[in-house]
Amino acid sequence: MADTKIFLSESEMPQAWYNINPDLPAPLMPPLNPATNEPLGPEALAPLFPMALIMQEVSMEPWIEIPDDIMRIYKLWRPSPLHRAFALEEELGTPARIYYKNESVSPAGSHKPNTAVAQAYYNKQEGVNRITTETGAGQWGSALSLAGALFDIEIRVYMVRISYDQKPYRRLLMQTWGGECIPSPSDLTNAGRTILANDPDSPGSLGIAISEAVEEAAGREDTKYSLGSVLNHVLLHQTVTGLELKKQLAIAGEKPDMMIGCVGGGSNFAGFCFPFVKDKLDGQDIQIIATEPTACPTLTRAPYRYDFGDNAQMTPLLKMHTLGHSFVPPPIHAGGLRYHGDAPLVSLLVSQKVIEAHAFHQNEVFEAAITWARSEGHLPAPETAHAIRAAIDEALKCKETGEEKCIVIAYSGHGHFDLASYDAYLSGNLIDYPLPQEMIDEAMKSVPEVPEQ
């Protein structure tokens, strides 16, 4: 019998990240200055990011070497295992072969530290000892707090107040790693004070938290800002997962027929599949499937347009699938999939039909999560369970057709801090949100008109 898990040795770890930019089937549209609609030069980002990351953001080099100090920290948990989901296959009675690349083994429990550690390193290299960021449910804030502890960088996380109050465990995780966690809106920034003046009980939003983190970093010499998804350099760092996966599948003697991941901003999905996109463009028959919630259907129902990355219109304009930066998704439990847009790189590949997308309701997603937990044992994050839902559906189709497809899942994180959402599902209190077209139309009014580039 084949192995249930395929490990790489540390010497087999990729030594460089893969930059998809030179291999794209169409040019990536540049970020625009919203005041002029002109492409934004790298120097415009210098107040927020260290120069090394800005250069990665625009690099056309196909490979970017991973520095030794980052490799050293990756090895605290990497290379991550590739599992064959024999138990799930048996449970489903499918002839499909199902694999999953397990990023839940990181200290923060998800793929997020792959870029958090890299970003902390490059900041430290340029003398930065203080970083601000925002977090919704807390996955990113905890990953950056971990990276801050490892590189001795002070981390301040603006956490959406309603999550701060409702999800104390992730806040405590940040604090355990020494991160400072501020409920947003706060009275520490103009953006926060403005909101509080209008609504002292504001529950906050990711848009407000971004504004606070960016405002503070822009206004302080000693402080930079860090983002956990969407941008090119973030996706670049995540390719360590797909590159490991490629070697592991080769060891297993497999070529993937289907690769399935979930997309919020798109970084875990990109890291997982980008090294295979080139194979597909070169003619290999791989179906690459992005999954998302029906409650926030950016890839399945939103147009490909220039829009702001945040609700408060503080960011450059990015060409992406967007529901409109004023879009506020229903309160689904997959907090990491509630972003109004998507990474420009992922959006481009969806618009080019290299990647396809499917949306799921949360009850069917949690049903899949339970099937998984009771066969494979491990408890997936609600975000990850979207990919599991799609994989189970495809495996059941194989059962009907008899096809022995090789299906690979991006297992982006565990659900240890999401048990309240499992409780809601098991007790029948989980609500599905079919999204009325009028709600999208209304939010799309916030998208600025930009002349064809």
Added chain:
Amino acid sequence: MADTKIFLSESEMPQAWYNINPDLPAPLMPPLNPATNEPLGPEALAPLFPMALIMQEVSMEPWIEIPDDIMRIYKLWRPSPLHRAFALEEELGTPARIYYKNESVSPAGSHKPNTAVAQAYYNKQEGVNRITTETGAGQWGSALSLAGALFDIEIRVYMVRISYDQKPYRRLLMQTWGGECIPSPSDLTNAGRTILANDPDSPGSLGIAISEAVEEAAGREDTKYSLGSVLNHVLLHQTVTGLELKKQLAIAGEKPDMMIGCVGGGSNFAGFCFPFVKDKLDGQDIQIIATEPTACPTLTRAPYRYDFGDNAQMTPLLKMHTLGHSFVPPPIHAGGLRYHGDAPLVSLLVSQKVIEAHAFHQNEVFEAAITWARSEGHLPAPETAHAIRAAIDEALKCKETGEEKCIVIAYSGHGHFDLASYDAYLSGNLIDYPLPQEMIDEAMKSVPEVPEQ
């Protein structure tokens, strides 16, 4: 540079558990019938356990083969990695080489599934479709619920009411795996009803929960009982960890100078070190150190006596280090280390001075946990952090003496469900409990007088 992690391939996994019984330096005293003070025959346990487990309990075979169906499930997460704690070594500036065997990678987050899966298997083999057990903080209840899901066995867990109310996450974990979780005392058993009649608001205790689980299993034809530590067969199943570790250390070219684990009932510690005890008895110089809380100092301050395994005096008498079965430890956060006794096998080896023991206060333990989390990244369980505290102390001694000792830690579990206790530490609200001798003397009055065997 040496690897940070040493993985075994699945083909290198041990094919049999190691039974220390034939290698003991002194005979293990048998369990006694409390009514007669006579040794208890295997048949007396038949209402509670399947015969295969009872036979393992008394076996003198040095190796017991691991059935294929258990191996198949072990491979969902095993072999578990051995890590070199380079980052901690650097943080401490020690010449010691520190390793940790990482059992936190199991779906339930600890070593507990190693025996839960085995026990579920042997029950299923003998046609048992329903098992009761008790749980304090929830580690064991969740591991057995997982095993129940994998072998399609109904699991009912009596959970100490105060934990049931205060630790909803572990209860939800059990339910996610399909386990039924009943707050104890309950009105489902005579034991529970008696307590509730006297005190309708009883917070419960492990002793009461054991009584309820045992009473139900003893009274129902279709139901057996399962215990998560203390008994010989439980420790036997855990040796899979120490056997893997032995191969991994050989790959690293190491022989351990010190092996350090934490002891509640003793099962994770035994599994970790028993395969090395024989080496020590054969003359190898290994220091084997059990750690425990000063608030429940069974190995460091309690005598080696026959006593009941539970507060309600329903179990046989076991020869062990015991603080007295009426002992109620202070409410420390390492819930898994609050048992009044210890496994008879571990107790024997401590009494024979093969194993030494050290006790720690919880503030120094959490200080070590934070040092660990901020260097190694991973967040240890409070129980595990006792072993980390001892290892850091020993590594700092090496820094003074210049000794390059090889120190191996039993990393028994993660602390993802224990963040409230980290919060208590970080906010300065954690209380240390030096235990007055009078409290031990008082509890020791509950230990029965048994004639010398």
